[in-house]
Amino acid sequence: MANTSAESGTSSVSAGVPRVFISYAHEADGGVHAERVRALWVLLRSHGIDARLDRSAAERPQDWAAWMQREIEAADYVLTIASPAYKRRAEGWEEPGVGEGVAWEAGLIKDVVYRNPTAWYERILRVVLPEGSREDLPAFLGGHTVTHYTVDPIDSVGAEELLRYLTGQPYETEPALGSRPHLPPRDGRTAAPRGGAIPAGWTFTGQTAVQMGDHNHQTNNFG
Template sequence: MTHISAGANSGASSADGPRVFISYAHESDGDTHAERVRALWILLRQHGIDARLDRPAAERPQDWAAWMQREFEAADYVLTIASPAYKRRAEGAEEPGIGEGVAWEAALIKAFVYANPTTWHERILRVVLPGGSREDLPAFLGGHTVTHYTVDPIDFSGAEKLLRYLTDQPYETEPTLGSRPHLPPRGDTTATGATGRAAAGNTFNGPTAVQIGDGNQQTNNFG
């Protein structure tokens, strides 16, 4: 797989590895979820993935709508991080004025899903972190029928499947296709008589009728 930035349309692959945009929501949990997202971001970058998160961008003034659109369009992959607030905001069920950034990102993602109904899941990846659930992903991302990546713990072992996909290094690969074997047909080994019919043979070993008495009475011995 060649990793192509979706927004570039230039045919050039990413120079230092795939570029990834992380889409997530801040939860009202004392930043526990946000810190887990940050740990995933750091882990990905440590392993050659050009992962992008809003934290560095927040250190300076931004037009956030423009920033999110640039990051989404430039990303080879978009990681959607499951959480209750993410689901509410992506599905438009949040209170007005809360989580507008996630709602904007979700609109971009939803438009991509709609435009690419059979291949969107190759670029938009569903991720569940410790303490999370795939039930907390928006319904337009496919429910139980679409692959999700559980990263637990947030280390190399926990993220191995995700890292393998992002870097195009699958664990299980198809064996080399070998040559077709030569399998001769069965020969004609049936014994035939002069008339061409198979020679008869009495091979019946079942129960026999035994005559007892005057010939008018019979009993079958099935013992």
């Protein structure tokens, strides 16, 4: 999904400014995980990516359900940050009344996955930060067969693979196609083996050794 500007009529990706929404959960770790998420947010924005996080939105009153929906719908990419609390809340295993915002947000993301089962992973990206694990991503975001991005450390080197994808700058590209080679067929009179050094014009009129598998078979030519 590309975020399209009503004024320009162009997508933010094609304009070189991808819009990204970061979906995460607060852990009971004294704010360590939340600060790592914030560091990722700052890093992305410092590299020209319009990353959105709830931290700045919380500085003013919000209808959080509407805010989450707007951000997910407008985002070119959604980053889901792996953590135990995120997995519990996204899968509905959290205690009642805890992490309701993440549960709501994950439900919106799940709907994106449901409606686009063959290509959702191109837009909904799985991200693992330092000391995190891909096992702490919700099951509806796929298992080990789906790409995840490990950002460790949280700097331009640790995030290079993710930055390259978000900005459309792959490291490995397809080589240009060359011309098809001309490979003449065997003319029936010569029997030069592939990679052999049989002189030009050589013909076999006597015994011919034919190798098949691990067995040598002798073929006699009595002509």
